[in-house]
Amino acid sequence: METLKNNLECADCGQQYPLRDGIPDFHDEIFESPRVEMYQFFDASAENYESEEHQSVLYNFYGQLNLPDEAISELNLYFQDLLLDLLLPGERVLDVACGTGLFSRGLLYKASEVYGVDLSWGMLHKAREYSSMNLVRASADKLPFKDDSFHLVICFVAFHLFDDLEKVLREMHRVLVKGGVLVGLTYLLTGEWEKEEHQQTYLDPQGIHFFTVDELGELLEKSGFIDYQHQEHQALIFFTAEKD
Numbered sequence: 001m002e003t004l005k006n007n008l009e010c011a012d013c014g015q016q017y018p019l020r021d022g023i024p025d026f027h028d029e030i031f032e033s034p035r036v037e038m039y040q041f042f043d044a045s046a047e048n049y050e051s052e053e054h055q056s057v058l059y060n061f062y063g064q065l066n067l068p069d070e071a072i073s074e075l076n077l078y079f080q081d082l083l084l085d086l087l088l089p090g091e092r093v094l095d096v097a098c099g100t101g102l103f104s105r106g107l108l109y110k111a112s113e114v115y116g117v118d119l120s121w122g123m124l125h126k127a128r129e130y131s132s133m134n135l136v137r138a139s140a141d142k143l144p145f146k147d148d149s150f151h152l153v154i155c156f157v158a159f160h161l162f163d164d165l166e167k168v169l170r171e172m173h174r175v176l177v178k179g180g181v182l183v184g185l186t187y188l189l190t191g192e193w194e195k196e197e198h199q200q201t202y203l204d205p206q207g208i209h210f211f212t213v214d215e216l217g218e219l220l221e222k223s224g225f226i227d228y229q230h231q232e233h234q235a236l237i238f239f240t241a242e243k244d
């Protein structure tokens with residue numbers, strides 16, 4: 001890619017992409033409801049996304065963990081440490097649906113490059129404010145990277161939001177090097193979430209889908225991943241899988 005004044009030009013095909021505040025925009029599709037509402041929500045919540053109040057909703061309401069405020073940042077640190085352990089010095093990282101970069105900016109000192117992809121401008125602008133990681137506006141199901149580009153692909157608190165998870169997983173698989181690792185954090189269809197009424201009230205209107213442990217495993221296998229390993233924290237699942 002070559003940077004022109006307000007555009008980024010693909011050196012291979014000549015296609016140009018607009019740069020907004022220095023962030024290339026690869027997404028030109030119009031959202032339809034309920035996606036419009038979802039991105040409006042993420043734009044609006046970017047400012048306070050990392051606050052304990054907001055993180056508490058993610059862990060305590062959706063994840064059913066019932067943690068006191070101080071334990072919430074500890075859990076975030078715990079997941080960040082797991083990520084650091086999975087990364088070798090000098091490796092390349094892609095954070096899909098990066099939000100504010102909460103989980104990937106801590107990898108900057110160890111990785112050779114960290115890229116964050118998201119669709120929400122609000123989130124991307126916050127990520128830019130917080131760190132110097134490379135940012136791109138694109139959809140998780142159409143990643144603007146060459147095959148075999150990254151050693152680690154991470155995707156936290158977003159798998160349940162995608163319209164077509166199989167397509168997203170195929171993209172993640174494509175951009176990983178052989179032996180590269182996918183790391184995810186998402187929600188399980190367990191406890192209260194098993195109740196039809198609970199799903200109809202909180203998940204269905206937003207187009208959100210929670211998973212069973214086996215369903216995730218099957219989707220990963222179908223997309224070419226092996227060695228699915230996971231740890232469960234109530235309705236929260238942290239997992240890794242390797243590109244075969």
Ligand SMILES: C[S@@+](CC[C@H](N)C(=O)[O-])C[C@H]1O[C@@H](n2cnc3c(N)ncnc32)[C@H](O)[C@@H]1O
Nearest residue numbers: 097098099102118119120123139140156157158
């Ligand atoms: C709950 S936030 C998680 C942010 C970050 N990964 C974290 O854990 O802090 C979900 C993010 O997914 C992004 N997102 C949802 N669907 C997406 C898609 N199809 N492509 C790229 N980003 C997407 C949203 O814009 C939002 O920033």
